[in-house]
Amino acid sequence: MLVFILRRMLLLLLTMLLVSVAVFLITEASPGNVARNVLGSFVTPEQEASFLNQLGLDDPAPVRYLHWLVGSDWRGSRLVGLPLKRLVTEKGFVEWWARLPDGNLVRWKLDGDNLIAQIRRPDGAVEEVPDNGRWRKRADGSSYFWGLDAHNRAVLWEKGTKRKAWVFVVGSGWKEVSGGAMDYLPLKKGFLRGDPGVSLRTGRPVAKSLFIRLRNSLVLAGIAFAVVMPLALALGIAAGLREGSALDRSLSVGGMVFSVIPEFAMGIFLILIFALWLGWLPGATVFGEKAPWQRPDMLVLPVLTLTLIELGYVLRITRASMVEVMRSPYIRTAFIKGLPYRRVIFKHAVRNALIAPITVIMLHVNWLLGGIVVVEVVFGYPGLGKYLLDSALYKDINALEAGAMIMVVAAVGTQLVADILYTFLNPRIRYR
Amino acid sequence: MLQVAEGTSQGKTSRRTGRRLFLGIRRTFSLIFASRTATVGFFIVAFWVSAAVFAPLLTPYSPTYQDWKAPNQGPSAAHPLGTDELGRDLWARLLYGARIVLVVLPVSQDLWLPGGTALWGVAASLALGAFLGLVSGYKGGWIDEVVMRLLDAMMAVPVILLYLIFVAAMGASAVNVVLAIAIVGTPGIARLVRGLTLDIRTRDYVRAAETRGESPWYVMFVEILPNAKGPIIIDAMLRVGYAIFAMGTLGFLGLGLPPPSPDWGSMVAKGREFILAGSPWAALWPSVAIASLVVGLNLLADGLREEAMRYQ
Numbered sequence: 001m002l003v004f005i006l007r008r009m010l011l012l013l014l015t016m017l018l019v020s021v022a023v024f025l026i027t028e029a030s031p032g033n034v035a036r037n038v039l040g041s042f043v044t045p046e047q048e049a050s051f052l053n054q055l056g057l058d059d060p061a062p063v064r065y066l067h068w069l070v071g072s073d074w075r076g077s078r079l080v081g082l083p084l085k086r087l088v089t090e091k092g093f094v095e096w097w098a099r100l101p102d103g104n105l106v107r108w109k110l111d112g113d114n115l116i117a118q119i120r121r122p123d124g125a126v127e128e129v130p131d132n133g134r135w136r137k138r139a140d141g142s143s144y145f146w147g148l149d150a151h152n153r154a155v156l157w158e159k160g161t162k163r164k165a166w167v168f169v170v171g172s173g174w175k176e177v178s179g180g181a182m183d184y185l186p187l188k189k190g191f192l193r194g195d196p197g198v199s200l201r202t203g204r205p206v207a208k209s210l211f212i213r214l215r216n217s218l219v220l221a222g223i224a225f226a227v228v229m230p231l232a233l234a235l236g237i238a239a240g241l242r243e244g245s246a247l248d249r250s251l252s253v254g255g256m257v258f259s260v261i262p263e264f265a266m267g268i269f270l271i272l273i274f275a276l277w278l279g280w281l282p283g284a285t286v287f288g289e290k291a292p293w294q295r296p297d298m299l300v301l302p303v304l305t306l307t308l309i310e311l312g313y314v315l316r317i318t319r320a321s322m323v324e325v326m327r328s329p330y331i332r333t334a335f336i337k338g339l340p341y342r343r344v345i346f347k348h349a350v351r352n353a354l355i356a357p358i359t360v361i362m363l364h365v366n367w368l369l370g371g372i373v374v375v376e377v378v379f380g381y382p383g384l385g386k387y388l389l390d391s392a393l394y395k396d397i398n399a400l401e402a403g404a405m406i407m408v409v410a411a412v413g414t415q416l417v418a419d420i421l422y423t424f425l426n427p428r429i430r431y432r
Numbered sequence: 433m434l435q436v437a438e439g440t441s442q443g444k445t446s447r448r449t450g451r452r453l454f455l456g457i458r459r460t461f462s463l464i465f466a467s468r469t470a471t472v473g474f475f476i477v478a479f480w481v482s483a484a485v486f487a488p489l490l491t492p493y494s495p496t497y498q499d500w501k502a503p504n505q506g507p508s509a510a511h512p513l514g515t516d517e518l519g520r521d522l523w524a525r526l527l528y529g530a531r532i533v534l535v536v537l538p539v540s541q542d543l544w545l546p547g548g549t550a551l552w553g554v555a556a557s558l559a560l561g562a563f564l565g566l567v568s569g570y571k572g573g574w575i576d577e578v579v580m581r582l583l584d585a586m587m588a589v590p591v592i593l594l595y596l597i598f599v600a601a602m603g604a605s606a607v608n609v610v611l612a613i614a615i616v617g618t619p620g621i622a623r624l625v626r627g628l629t630l631d632i633r634t635r636d637y638v639r640a641a642e643t644r645g646e647s648p649w650y651v652m653f654v655e656i657l658p659n660a661k662g663p664i665i666i667d668a669m670l671r672v673g674y675a676i677f678a679m680g681t682l683g684f685l686g687l688g689l690p691p692p693s694p695d696w697g698s699m700v701a702k703g704r705e706f707i708l709a710g711s712p713w714a715a716l717w718p719s720v721a722i723a724s725l726v727v728g729l730n731l732l733a734d735g736l737r738e739e740a741m742r743y744q
Contacts, residue, residue, distance in 0.1 A: 015585045023597055030601035253469060253731075260730045262677050264684040264700055265719035272712050284708065370592030374681055378704070385592070389685060392596045404593055411590045 001423070005416070012412045016405055020191075021065070023404050027397055028061050034200045037394040054153070055200055056186045068197065068401060071190030076154035079146040079185065082106075086189065094205065096152045096187045108134075108147035110157050110181070115145060135159060149181075156183040196402035201394045206402045209387065214406060217383035219293060221372055224306035231307075232314035233357065237350060239315065240322025252316055259312030263371045267305045267378035274301060284380045302379045309371055314361055321356040325349050355425045362418030366411050463739045470735025476728025480721075484530035484548075493521035495528035495694040504711035514713035516699070517706055522717050525694035529718065532695060533676055533725070538606045549606050549689075550675040553613025554668055560614060561621025562664070566652045568622070569629030580626070583619040591616050595682055604690045609682055613675045624667055628660035635659075666737070673729035680722040696722045 035051040036043060043051075052058045056067065067075075073096070077084045082098040085105060089095060097105035097120060105120040108131065117131035135143040143159035189195035196206040239251040258266075274281045282298050293299075325331060326349060334344045373385030380386070384403060391399035464470045483490060499511075499519035506514045513522040532538060534548040545552070568579040586594075594616050602608045632638060633656065641655045682688045683697020691698065696718040703714030 011585075011588075015588050018585050019589055019593075026597055026601040030603070256730060256734060257727050260673065260677065260726050261723040262680045262684075262726065264681065264697070265723040268700060268704065268707070268715050268719045269723075271707060272716060276707060276710075276712055366588075366590050369590040370595075370681075373592045373596075374684065377685060388593070388596060392601075393686065395601075400597075404597070407590045407593050408588070412588045415588065 005420070008416045008419070012409070012416070015412055016408050019404055019408050020069070020401055023401055024061070024065050024068070024397065027395055027400065030395075033057070034395045034397070038201060054184045054186075056153075056184055057200075067188065067190065068398065069190055070192055071188050071195065072154075072185055073187050073189060076148070076185050076187050079154055079156075080148060081146070084148070084187065086187075094152065096148060098148050106148075107150060108145075108155075108157075109149060113159055115147070115157070118150075144182075148187075152187050154185040154187060155181050158182050191401065191405070196405075197398035199391070199396055199399045201391065201396040201399065206399050210384070210399070210402055210406070213382060213384045213387045215291075216381065217372060217376070217385065219291075220299070220302055220306070220376070220381065220383060221368065223299065224303050224310065227303060227307050228310045228314060229361075232311050233318050233354065235311075236315040236318025236357070237322050237353065240319040240326065240353065241345065243323050243326070248319070252319060255312030255315040257312070258308045259310070259316070261309070263305060263309055263374040264378050266308055267301070267375055270301050270305055271378075298379075302375050302381055305375050305378070306368075306371055310364075310368065313364060313367075314357060317360050318353065318357045322349065322353040325353040355422070358425065359418045359422045362414050362421065365414040369407060369411060460736075463736055464732070467735035467739045469731045470739060473728045473731025473733070473735060476724055477732055480530050480725050480728070481534055483527050484534045487524075487527035487531050490527055491521065491524040493524035495525045496520065496692045497524075504706055504709075504714065506711070506713055513717050514711075516703060516714040517711075522713060525699060526696075526717055526721050529694040529696045529699065529721065530725075532606070532689065532693065533679060537610065538689070538693065549609055550613070550672060550679050553610045553675045553678075554617065554671045556610055556614035557617030557621055557671070558664070558668055561618045562625050562657065564618065565622040565625025565627075566629055566657060569626035570633060570648065570652050570656065576626075579622070583622055587619045592681075595678070595687065596685070604687055606689050606693075609679060609688060612682065612687075613678050616678070617671055617675070621664070621667065621671075624663065625660060628663060629656055632656050632659050666733075669733050670730075673726050673733065676722065676729070677726050680726075 033048075033052065034055075034057070035048040039047060039051060049058070056072070057064065059067070073084050073086070076096075077098075080098050082100065085097050085099050087095045087097060087105075097107055100106050100119075104122075107118045107120075109116050109118065115131045115134055117129050117134075119127050119129060121127065134147070135145050137143055145157045145159075147155055147157065149155045186198070188197045191197075194207075196210070198204065199206050199209065202209070235251055235255075239248040242248050281300050284298075331344060331349055334348050335341075339348075369385075372383065373389065375381065376383040376385040377389060384406065387399065388403040388407070390396075391403060464474050493511075497520060499515060499521070501519065502511070502515050503517050503519040504515065505511060505519075508514070511521050511523065513526065515521055516525070532548070533550050535546070537545040537547055537549050537552050539545055547555070564579055564583070568576040595612055598608070598612045598615065602611070629652075638651060638655050641651050646655075679688065679695075680697040680700075683695040683699075684701045686698070686701060688697045689695040699718040700715050700722075703712075703716075703718070706712075707715050
């Protein structure tokens with residue numbers, strides 16, 4: 001069993017690796033880039049190049065994948081020539097500093113031709129001192145310096161060059177500035193070390209936005225799951241007990257019809273009925289700063305959509321399993337030896353009939369994820385799916401990779417849980 | 433004399449195959465009409481197929497003609513289902529949308545292939561899946577191991593993620609939609625064909641062909657594949673419904689056919705913006721269309737399967 005779990009864990013890691021490479025390659029191979037998507041289609045080639053340079057997107061693809069996977073701070077450290085340190089400030093911002101031999105932390109900025117070191121004292125105060133001694137000479141006489149700037153990037157400054165750059169300033173958007181910066185290397189710790197980087201679209205850390213989105217999606221999926229499961233299992237058992245009856249036929253045909261209608265069409269129907277014509281519920285979800293559970297009225301329609309879609313599927317599987325069990329000889333034996341009807345159903349039949357649905361439902365999580373993405377888009381629900389869609393459309397590779405990894409873990413992880421659960425429900429199964 | 437004899441025997445066989453085909457069709461229809469769900473499904477599907485084929489006869493409008501004076505209108509005598517936000521006739525757009533799904537594949541502005549985007553997607557996944565399944569089932573060994581592990585990994589990845597990445601990266605076009613449907617469908621078909629191949633491989637006629645010294649490709653595609661076609665065809669029928677479902681979802685997520693194509697999913701996505709402004713028609717009709725077509729196909733397949741099982 002332990003070997004089995006370990007092997008499956010290894011397979012999970014392998015799948016994640018394959019998917020991350022595939023996502024990277026496909027995004028890479030396709031036309032268009034994040035600069036056009038963020039800056040708009042009227043961006044000049046200079047602005048585009050400047051943007052890509054600042055985000056480190058002008059490096060070769062394998063290097064960028066490596067940076068995403070294991071971080072870029074080791075390379076920055078080698079370029080700057082000092083060890084780097086990652087700080088989290090009291091307000092929760094991440095800052096990268098270089099550590100001087102005397103233990104003080106330092107960053108630099110360029111003022112005209114003067115290099116200025118910003119030295120951070122242990123108490124947090126920052127002191128600025130001229131630091132022109134650090135310029136290094138090239139063979140052709142020009143001076144350059146690799147340092148750290150205030151935006152968590154390793155920067156190559158060159159003395160005397162004036163180049164226009166297109167810089168993102170938090171709060172006021174994109175601005176044109178001039179300076180001597182020639183090349184940038186954004187610093188990050190890499191996915192393997194727990195840092196998925198910064199969203200290229202919003203400039204915010206992916207981990208932070210993703211956490212909130214994931215929580216919202218889990219709330220939606222959790223409520224839908226809690227509604228669907230008991231209902232579908234009960235209806236499926238009821239239908240399976242009376243095979244061929246009017247109840248059975250209408251439940252199975254109705255369940256099939258509901259489960260094959262695309263989620264977006266179902267969502268539109270429900271919005272039209274409950275939001276537009278009856279006016280009972282809001283037809284879109286706008287939470288602002290609030291958490292989803294603070295506006296339960298906005299959760300009703302998304303949950304109802306997911307419920308109707310999933311209900312039919314689980315119901316049909318439960319029904320089929322129940323029908324099969326009811327035909328088996330041991331149920332007949334139980335009846336013949338005179339056990340009461342209720343006892344046969346609940347003690348003998350239902351227990352065995354539930355094995356198949358429970359594991360199949362776990363495998364169905366793959367589909368549920370797709371349903372959630374669509375439902376989130378229909379209702380404008382701020383969840384993981386919508387985040388992933390937006391990231392994909394913008395080619396925001398950091399956000400896309402992180403979201404994709406979460407989805408893979410969710411899908412493969414639930415399959416593993418299903419397999420383990422199966423051994424408990426059906427002790428005849430042994431995994432090697 | 434010999435030639436005449438040959439001619440008559442050919443005529444006889446062709447007449448016999450014609451009769452067999454006719455009987456086969458009649459049996460299929462009697463199967464369909466024996467089941468109520470299959471009958472309902474058949475009529476829904478037949479409605480959409482004929483709507484798609486005869487689209488130009490059923491509406492005077494072109495799907496891209498814009499009536500600027502009448503945007504976002506409800507049903508009226510001039511526009512039986514109303515108009516969308518640009519004043520385009522919704523009935524015309526629905527009909528031509530059905531065309532894209534079922535009858536033509538718009539590869540580019542000038543090149544339109546017969547066969548429908550959804551059908552091409554299923555055909556492509558069948559070809560790829562059958563090839564992989566045959567090779568890995570017949571050859572076995574490390575090829576089988578590698579192919580199956582890769583397909584396992586692909587199946588473990590959520591379908592929606594594959595769709596998002598493929599089409600968001602490659603952009604919106606009919607060919608990319610076909611590719612997305614094909615790639616997502618391939619692992620399932622490959623597994624099915626591999627299972628069938630493992631079974632058929634042990635039959636005597638395969639042994640005989642191997643002993644004759646036929647090449648592995650001959651054995652795979654001439655001996656094994658035709659004998660596995662039954663389950664593959666049933667699987668493909670179910671996949672058509674799913675491919676239409678997928679097409680709609682892709683279109684709704686903004687990854688379908690580029691505008692101004694009358695793509696049902698994209699129509700819903702666009703019309704959704706005007707629902708709360710009080711004109712629900714542009715979102716309602718394509719939703720109804722796609723839901724009814726998918727439900728119809730599933731009713732048909734479900735009823736047929738049940739009825740066929742009863743015969744057996």
